[in-house]
Amino acid sequence: MxxxxxxxxxxxxxxxxxxxxxxxxxxxxxxxxxxxxxxxxxxxxxxxxxxSLYTIDSYMKSVEENLEAKSETLISNIKELHKYTIYSKVELLDFVAFVDDPSEFNLSITMFSMDRQANEVFNEGKDSIIFAGSLGMIENVRYTHLLGNQTEDFWDFYEKNEKEINLAEKQAFATWVADCWKKADGQAILLPAYFSLHDDYESFDLKKNQWVTDDEKWSY
Incomplete structure (x- = not known):
């Protein structure tokens, strides 16, 4: 047991x-x-x-800084408009930004003299002081630079956030042009004036500081 x-x-x-x-x-x-x-x-x-080396905030800060570095050139060129007598048939001034290749980050702006039918107006006389037509305001503004050799990481970031980036870029361009327009005393020019990206559906009213549709822009 x-x-x-x-x-x-x-x-x-x-x-x-x-x-x-x-x-x-x-x-x-x-x-x-x-x-x-x-x-x-x-x-x-x-x-x-x-x-996170690339964020929308850091990218847009780069864009704004690069645009600001070219402000004096754009302001100076806008001031040149005060020297002209604008042709009587011109009804508005249209500052158009061209970004031919987004991968190059180059921006050029041309001003066109237009009528309300969205047609460019040309000087029909011989007086060179009377202005109508187009004027290059600024060319090949490099509005951002890639960081080092991180191109692959950048394009991954860009593609994932492309829609938001495009809207932010558009607003940054408009804000920059509007600021330069103001500093160049653009308001002294009596004609309506607008900024837009080439082939975009809306424009920034430089007089009223607001976005408008094409219908609003070309209406009387």
Missing amino acids: KKASLVLFSILLLGVLGCEALNTENKKANSDDKIVKEDEEKIVKEDEEVK
Whole structure:
């Protein structure tokens, strides 16, 4: 009987020890899983930090700074308009921005003298002081630069945020031109004046500082 009790005690003791060992293994496994998960989260976070080299805010700051660096040139060229007598058939001035290749980040602006039928007006006389036609306001403004050799990362960022970036660029261009127009005393020119991107559906009214549709722009 005593021997049987000893055997039973031994079995119970082994069971307890086995459970403790199993619990220890489970805890260790859980701990290892936690470490692996933390490492994975750290890797993901590091990847996100690498991609965050380009953000919309940092990109637009670059755009605004590069435009500002060319402000004096644009202001000076707008001031030249005060020297002209604008042809009587001209009904509005249309500053149009051309971005021929977005991957080059180059912006050029040409001013066109227009009538309300959206036709360009030309000087029909011989007096060179009487102006009508088009004038180049500024050319090849490099409005941003890629950071180092991170071109692949940049285009990944750009493609993922293209719609938001395009809207932000458009507003930045309009704000810049409007600011230069104001500093060049453009308001002294009595004609309506607008800024737009080539082939866009709306324009920025430089007199009223607001976006207008094509219908509003060309209406009397």
